[in-house]
Amino acid sequence: SQTIHQWPATLVQPVGSPLSLECTVEGTSNPNLYWYRQAAGRGLQLLFYSVGIGQISSEVPQNLSASRPQDRQFILSSKKLLLSDSGFYLCAWSTANQPQHFGDGTRLSIL
Amino acid sequence: AQSVTQLDSQVPVFEEAPVELRCNYSSSVSVYLFWYVQYPNQGLQLLLKYLSGSTLVKGINGFEAEFNKSQTSFHLRKPSVHISDTAEYFCAVVYSSASKIIFGSGTRLSIRP
Numbered sequence: 001s002q003t004i005h006q007w008p009a010t011l012v013q014p015v016g017s018p019l020s021l022e023c024t025v026e027g028t029s030n031p032n033l034y035w036y037r038q039a040a041g042r043g044l045q046l047l048f049y050s051v052g053i054g055q056i057s058s059e060v061p062q063n064l065s066a067s068r069p070q071d072r073q074f075i076l077s078s079k080k081l082l083l084s085d086s087g088f089y090l091c092a093w094s095t096a097n098q099p100q101h102f103g104d105g106t107r108l109s110i111l
Numbered sequence: 112a113q114s115v116t117q118l119d120s121q122v123p124v125f126e127e128a129p130v131e132l133r134c135n136y137s138s139s140v141s142v143y144l145f146w147y148v149q150y151p152n153q154g155l156q157l158l159l160k161y162l163s164g165s166t167l168v169k170g171i172n173g174f175e176a177e178f179n180k181s182q183t184s185f186h187l188r189k190p191s192v193h194i195s196d197t198a199e200y201f202c203a204v205v206y207s208s209a210s211k212i213i214f215g216s217g218t219r220l221s222i223r224p
Contacts, residue, residue, distance in 0.1 A: 006154075043216035044155075044201065090154055099145045099203075100212055102154035 002027035006091045006103030014111050019064075019078040021106050023091030026072065031093040033074040034100065035066055038088040050074060086110045113137055115204050117215035124192055125223050132187040132218045134176075134202030143205040144185040145212070146176055150198045158200070161185065172196065197222045 006023045013019060025031050035047040046059045048066035056066050063082060067075045074091060088107050092100040118133045136142060143162050147155040159170025166178040176187045185202060202215040 044214045046211070049211065088152075092155075094212070099143075099157050099160050100155075101157070102147075104154045105152070107152065 002093075002101065004091065004093055004101055004103045006106060008106060009104065010107045010109075012109045012111060013081055015083055016080050019076070019081050019085070019108070021076040021089055021091075021108075023074045023076075023103055024072055025074075025093045028072070028093070028095065030071060031095055033068060034092040034094075035074065035076050036090040036092065038090060038105075040087070044090070048076070081110050083110050113204075113206050113213060115202055115213050115215040117202050117218050119218050120216065121219045121221065123221045123223060126194055127191045129190050130188065130192050130196075130220065132200050132202075132220065134185045134187065134215060136183050136185065136202075136204045138183050141206075144176075144178060145203040145205075146170065146174070146185070146187050147201045147203060147214075148172075148198045149201065149217075155201060158187070192220070192222050194222050194224065196220060 003026045033050045036044045037047055038044050048056055048058055050056050050068045053068055053071055064076060064078050086109055088105050090105045091103040094100040114137045116135045122132060124130045145160045146158040148158050149155045158174050159168045159176055161168045161178045169175045174187055174189050176185050178185050199217045199219050201217050203212050205212050
């Protein structure tokens with residue numbers, strides 16, 4: 001069966017520090033991969049999605065970036081975090097038009 | 112433009128009462144529809160999905176939803192809610208002309224004893 005792992009579960013970082021959140025999927029090949037952010041009390045905002053290795057589409061301009069070094073690995077990064085980067089980050093995968101499956105999320109707090 | 116609208120940001124109900132969470136999408140020839148549930152500090156979990164076939168879809172935890180093409184709606188219902196149903200619920204749609212899923216803004220369901 002397919003599983004998705006996302007870590008860390010929680011993270012507290014100072015403003016200006018770098019960021020790296022990792023997401024891996026097991027049990028499927030060539031999935032579509034997604035990074036979402038969920039600010040407090042708000043809905044989901046799609047940040048990046050990828051349909052293959054090295055293929056990244058960005059949905060909103062920001063100081064975050066994403067990379068897909070391997071088929072089932074999706075990384076969210078930043079060189080310098082801003083206060084506004086605080087939120088709950090969710091990774092998801094899907095195939096074709098099937099529903100997305102989500103990881104457990106990373107709660108990021110910027111101090 | 113392709114969109115999903117959840118009309119109610121919050122829905123308070125008493126335990127054991129019925130509930131309906133509303134979802135409307137912009138018209139399209141072909142859509143796939145989903146409802147997700149998010150418990151506090153967790154990711155989203157798929158409740159149910161409509162891909163084709165019967166317009167009444169049954170999901171986990173006693174929830175069901177009905178696809179109404181003429182009204183472009185996919186409302187979520189449960190005949191009797193429990194305290195454990197307290198969560199945020201997201202409606203989502205994939206338009207056949209696009210490859211991305213579009214989420215509604217979510218409805219927070221709170222259950223009162």
